[in-house]
Amino acid sequence: MKYIGIILVLIGAFxxxxxxxxxxxxxxxxxxxGSRFELTAVSENEALAKEAIHAGIAxxxxxxxxISSWDSNSQTSSVIRNAGIKPVKVDQELFNLIRRSIKISxxxxxxxDISYASMDKIWKFDGSMKVMPDSASVKASVSKINYxxxxxxxxxxxxxLKEKGMKIGFGAIGKGYxxxxxLDIMSKMDLKGALVNASGDLISxxxxxxxxxxxxxxxxxxxxxxxxxxLTIGETAVVTSGNYEKFVEFDGVKYSHIxxxxxxxxxxxxxxxxxxxPNAELxxxxxxxxxxxxxDKGLDLINRLKGIECLLITDKQELITSTNLKLEYHNIKNQxxxxxxxxxxxxxx
Numbered sequence: 001m002k003y004i005g006i007i008l009v010l011i012g013a014f015x016x017x018x019x020x021x022x023x024x025x026x027x028x029x030x031x032x033x034g035s036r037f038e039l040t041a042v043s044e045n046e047a048l049a050k051e052a053i054h055a056g057i058a059x060x061x062x063x064x065x066x067i068s069s070w071d072s073n074s075q076t077s078s079v080i081r082n083a084g085i086k087p088v089k090v091d092q093e094l095f096n097l098i099r100r101s102i103k104i105s106x107x108x109x110x111x112x113d114i115s116y117a118s119m120d121k122i123w124k125f126d127g128s129m130k131v132m133p134d135s136a137s138v139k140a141s142v143s144k145i146n147y148x149x150x151x152x153x154x155x156x157x158x159x160x161l162k163e164k165g166m167k168i169g170f171g172a173i174g175k176g177y178x179x180x181x182x183l184d185i186m187s188k189m190d191l192k193g194a195l196v197n198a199s200g201d202l203i204s205x206x207x208x209x210x211x212x213x214x215x216x217x218x219x220x221x222x223x224x225x226x227x228x229x230x231l232t233i234g235e236t237a238v239v240t241s242g243n244y245e246k247f248v249e250f251d252g253v254k255y256s257h258i259x260x261x262x263x264x265x266x267x268x269x270x271x272x273x274x275x276x277x278p279n280a281e282l283x284x285x286x287x288x289x290x291x292x293x294x295x296d297k298g299l300d301l302i303n304r305l306k307g308i309e310c311l312l313i314t315d316k317q318e319l320i321t322s323t324n325l326k327l328e329y330h331n332i333k334n335q336x337x338x339x340x341x342x343x344x345x346x347x348x349x
Contacts, residue, residue: 023192025209028053033064035175035199041186042193042209052189056182056196063178066094067170069117076168080117084164087153095157098150101173104285105147108301111292112285115161116261117169118144123266125246125257132250138264145261176201176239176284183280196280203237203280231276231327239283240274241291243267260292269294272313275302276325282308295320 026049027040039056041049068074075090082088090098101114120141122133133141149162161168170177175198183203186194193206195214204214213234231238243256247266255266273290275283286308290298295314302310302322309325321327 023209023211024049026050026053028057030057032057032060033068033175033178033198037199038197039182039186040193040195040197041191042206043191048190052186052191052194055189056186056194059182059185060178060198063174063181066091067097067174067177069167069169076170079159079161080167083161083166087151087156087158087160089156089158092157095152095154095159097170097173097177098159098168099152099154100281101170101285102147102150102152104173104282104289108289108293110147110262111260112172112289113145113147113261114168114170114173115145115147115150115166116172116259117167118142118165119259119261119264122264123248123255123257123259125248129248142261142264172288173281173285175199176203176237176280176282179203179237179280198280200241201237201239201280201284204233205235231325233276236276236278237280237283238274238276239280239287240272241287242272243270243291258288258291262292267292267294269315270298270312271315271317273298274311275308276310277305277308286310 022044023042024044024046025040025042026046027038029036029038031037037057037060039053041052043049043052065071065074067076069076069080071077075088075094079088079090098114101112104112105114122137122141123129144163144166146163149166150168151160151162152158153160179196179198179201180203183194183196183205186196187205191206192211193204193208193214195202195204202216208214213232216231216233216238241258243258246257247254249255256268258267259265260267270291273287275286275290277283277286286302290302290310290312293301295312299310299312299320299322302308309322311322311325311327312320314320
């Protein structure tokens with residue numbers, strides 16, 4: 001099948017038991033971590049649902065204060081300020097997040113790398129870029145990116161960036177981690193179900209308001225009311241990243257906003273990547289990794305990982321799925337999503 005891209009929407013239940021009918025979805029949408037977050041709680045008790053949502057929001061704000069490189073008081077900023085100078089002691093939580101990030105870097109041979117934040121911003125996707133950067137500038141822009149130069153000391157619980165000018169950033173993993181943590185808190189508050197959508201990083205728990213498993217509908221962006229298939233996700237995460245909205249064009253060639261941290265050049269071959277797995281943090285990181293690795297290497301990676309699936313849209317508009325991903329095809333072109341939660345938004349590296 002060929003499409004411009006994919007838009008994933010949450011499909012609500014259209015039939016329910018008498019008992020399930022008393023449960024309702026309550027949600028709040030707000031800007032957190034520089035992104036649009038939508039938190040949903042399913043309960044017959046509106047006060048409890050709102051309490052759970054506010055608890056999830058508080059947890060996301062706590063994580064933002066820990067990992068934000070924009071907050072000069074954050075531990076992440078302290079690590080960056082001391083690059084090439086000295087190790088910095090950090091909370092165990094941040095230490096563990098960085099350690100997991102490095103494991104993903106090893107798994108993907110550097111396609112995922114939190115030290116990408118060291119990159120000089122020579123590519124501009126705001127309309128101001130008029131000429132292609134020269135190869136020397138591109139090479140220099142990524143000269144300080146190297147996850148192997150992030151030195152961890154587990155005994156002292158310190159992080160040391162080996163070179164001056166190195167930086168770390170969690171743009172390709174932080175929202176997924178925050179979604180995980182917020183949902184974990186909400187799931188312990190006697191709800192029937194909960195869902196956190198962090199600008200394309202979505203994770204669900206429990207049941208929808210109809211007492212059924214959560215479903216993700218895949219629709220054609222040319223006609224957003226026409227859903228051609230769905231995924232029954234139950235309690236899992238779906239992270240979608242796309243590059244079709246931000247790009248520059250030189251001599252008829254489009255260059256996307258997603259940059260390979262190993263080369264400094266925009267990636268080619270894919271326009272959309274969706275990762276399905278139980279963990280939003282891992283799905284977030286893998287969505288970026290697959291984009292950078294490309295169709296063949298990315299698909300091979302996902303097919304080797306147990307319990308993880310992917311859905312890819314190539315630059316040629318082809319839809320490709322991992323070996324074990326099952327799409328349910330139904331004639332539901334006039335069926336609209338009850339909640340209209342879109343999770344196919346662009347994620348920047």
